[in-house]
Amino acid sequence: MEKIQNSYETVLVISLKLGDEGVAAMVQKFKDLIEANATLESVDEWGKRRLAYLINKEAEAYYVLYNFKSDAEFPAELDRIYKITDGILRSLIIKKEA
Template identity: 45%
Template sequence: MANKYEMMVILSPVLGDEGITSTTEAIKAKIESGATIDSMESIGMKRMAYEIEDQKDGFYLLFNFTSDADFPKEIERVLKITEGVLRFLVIRIEE
């Protein structure tokens, strides 16, 4: 059975504009390989509450997608090894 999920990703500003764009497209492609993207919002550069990997700012992305229950573990595995991803969080949306 398909569930709805929300995922926030914070990218490092060190990537630069091209790196952020290519990383965003790679994440989007990975999600599309195993899920249906309901919406994607590029929130942009924001100041973080505390430094992560010596960075005070981060580029925020918000994805809403529908997938089977085991897909979030796969996307988390990929994000852990993706260069430039500072933090991410995937939560299931209760309907």
């Protein structure tokens, strides 16, 4: 039986303490991870934005939006990886309605 593919979007807030190369590497790392486990539809780099409040004493961060389709198990694993990765200030994964 074929697994049901759901549409998801995830937003990453990446620390600027990583530097330009570190931020670019982080964006590419998660792009590769999503492509390996799901169908990546788009990557929208919002760039450097001011935060509404300080997170770890940082006032600015780098935002990236990924849209992808996967089975129901992958977003939980992706969230787990976000939580253990240094340099990720915040993350959000949302299941989009069909």
